[in-house]
Amino acid sequence: MEATPGLRSTSSDQPYHAHGPVAISGLVASFKRLAKEAPNRIFAHDADGSISFGQLAGNVDALADYMNELGLRPGDRVLVMMRNSRTTLALIYAILQQGLVWVPMNPLLIGPALDHAVTLVKPTIAICDVDLVETLVSCEFRPNLGVINLPDTLPAVDGHDRLEPAPQDLAALMFTSGTTGPSKAVMVTHTMLELAAKAVIRCADAREGDNFYVWEPFHHIGGTQVLLLPLFSQVVLTLRNRFSASRFWQEVSESGCTHIHHLGGIIQILLRQDETKFDRDHNVRIAWGGGCAIDAWRLFESRFGLEIRECYGMTESSSLTTVNAERLLGSVGRPLPWFEVSLKDEDGRVIPFSSDEKGQIVVTTNQPGAIFSGYFNDEAATREALRPDGFHTGDLGSWHPSGMLMFHGRKSDSVRCRGENVSAFEVESVANQHVDVEESAMAGVPAEIGEYDIHLFVRPRTDASIDPEHLYAWLLPRLAPFQRPRYISVVPEFPKTPSHRVQKSRLLEASHERWDSACSSQRVQK
Structure with missing residues (x-):
């Protein structure tokens, strides 16, 4: 959605003013030109x-x-x-x-x-x-x-x-987690993919000769955008088929990589590895990405001798919206040149920079096509996200006194687990199919490493009993690994609102016996 004229003031009551649009070269045109002009140039190593x-x-x-x-x-x-x-x-x-x-x-x-x-x-x-x-x-x-x-x-x-x-043609349908319904397919154009790559170049301070370590799955926007980097910057990629904590720094060192990408708990996982000579015997200059825990930020930089560049964004707005190039601890930074960001409360009031109040992150653009046109075959979800005043992300943010954005998670009902947004609806709809389950509720609980673990609450049908270990075994072939609950609690009743919505915050606050899938059949008290 394009920015409304007049909303470019740097007044504390207005969105942060970016700088302007960028030229769109075209993914296919750029690739063909480079293949013709520089066929021997290395695109990637695997x-x-x-x-x-x-x-x-x-x-x-x-x-x-x-x-x-x-x-x-x-x-x-x-x-x-x-x-x-x-x-x-x-x-x-x-x-x-x-x-x-x-x-x-x-x-x-x-x-x-x-x-x-x-x-x-x-x-x-x-x-x-x-x-x-x-x-x-x-x-x-x-x-x-x-x-x-x-x-x-x-x-x-x-x-x-x-x-x-x-540029405006549809390039991909990329799935993002549903929150009050099934997953949605974001309509991603060629322009959006190009902007995603150019955003990474800015976020990661990419320079000629840099080498990006690519462990991210190609199907994820985090991996997709990196696959396009060589079209717009003279960098090379080092491709791997998965993330390996034990081999990570050795592979990075031996391949001469200058950049690594962090998502979710990757930083904490790497910090927990035993120290080796490769901790500093590498060429990595920048670790860029999202979800770095504040308490791990400086520790990671100090141990591995690099700089963390945190960013924020969604597939719907060409992947990256803001970049923290100023190294402010805990911040996701300022908008990229083609975006403007505002925070709005439940009544639609713009939250000024002078306030530390949290509000929904709303994004507008002065770059035609930078924000998606809608979810494929889902008009209701499209209307909810794309409004006259901008793209309503469903995420919460606040302003740092410097005017930089602080991120506070999702407003809606999904959980970030193992680098994926997991919809409560998708997990609950599967659990509810079990013959002994009357209803279920999924919530996120802080994980030992990064992001969240899934806690599934289930209420048995009348005269039925549920064994969490047996239920977990039943769920295994029906849920993807990142959708599977870490914890399962069997409860007699769910606290509900007058409109019969489960009050998950009260479920989490109460004391429930919970079965831990990481401890086999052990049950631990919260």
């Missing part, structure tokens, strides 16, 4: 060696021709459920090049949540790793062109001209 722009372009063209032969046409939705690999990298670029709509899907997703996502987007085709075919085939909706694996080899082709997608 476990199998280096990947040049020329090599990547050849693989992209071969995959593009393959998808064309399958009958895919611009605008068709392509669901991709694949783990990180150079093949997945090329497939993503091929989909974007063809003007198709990429639907990235978490390979860990199973059960009702996966079925909902597939049914919502109704992809034309689903492409997955070999071991995930059965999982996708079991979904209620069947793509017109089926569920396939990519061939082991594709014929080499000479790149030929194709109609390039326009």
Whole structure:
């Protein structure tokens, strides 16, 4: 949503004034130009060696021709459920090049949540790793062109001209957690992905010759935006298929990386590792990301000899909205040049800089297309988020006396767990299917390391009893790993509001016996 003229004052009652829009080069145009002008330039390194722009372009063209032969046409939705690999990298670029709509899907997703996502987007085709075919085939909706694996080899082709997608064209449908309903698919354009990459360049202070360590899953916006960095900055990527705490610093050191990305509890996990020579024997200059605990911030910088750059944003607003380049402890910083941020209370009143009151973070832009146009096939959720005064994020913030933004979490009912936003609705709707469960309520409790753990409260049906360990075993094949509860409590009644909404804060405040999945069958008192 574009900023309203007149709201660019630096008055304490107005949103922070940014600086202005940036030029949009085009993802496909930028990639083709670099592949032609600098084919030998290294795009990335992985476990199998280096990947040049020329090599990547050849693989992209071969995959593009393959998808064309399958009958895919611009605008068709392509669901991709694949783990990180150079093949997945090329497939993503091929989909974007063809003007198709990429639907990235978490390979860990199973059960009702996966079925909902597939049914919502109704992809034309689903492409997955070999071991995930059965999982996708079991979904209620069947793509017109089926569920396939990519061939082991594709014929080499000479790149030929194709109609390039326009900046405003839909590039992807990226799922973000629902809070009062199922997960929603954010309509992400080519412009939004380009801005996401350019935001990382600013946040991470990227310079020519830098090397970004990429452990994030490609299906997540945090990984996607990094895959686009070489298009707009002379950096190289080091690709890994997953995060490994024990090997992290050795891999970073041996690959010569200058940048690492932190999400959720990554910083605390790394701090808990035994000290080794690699703690300082590396080239990392910047750790950029979100969710760094205040008490770990300076400790991490001191131990590993680098600078933390914290940021804030959502997929709906091109991933990053604010960046803390001033190293103010605990802050997520100031808006990027193409955004303006305000805080509003429940009555819509703008909270001034002079107040320490918390309010909902509302984002506007002077950059056409920087904020999404809506959730795919969900008009109600779109109306709730996109309002005349801006994008209502559902997040709470406050102003530091310096005018920098402080982040205080979600207003609504979701929990950040293991780097994923977990919707209470999705977990509760599965738990409620158990024959002995009358109703359930999911809440977040502070984790030992970063973010939150999930605490599931269940109320048994009349004359039924529930064994938490047995319930957990029943939930295992129906929930993704990041959706599974750490704790389960069986309660006789739920405290409720006059409108019959469960008062989760009262559930958390009360003393309940809770079963801990991390301690097998042990039950601990809160």
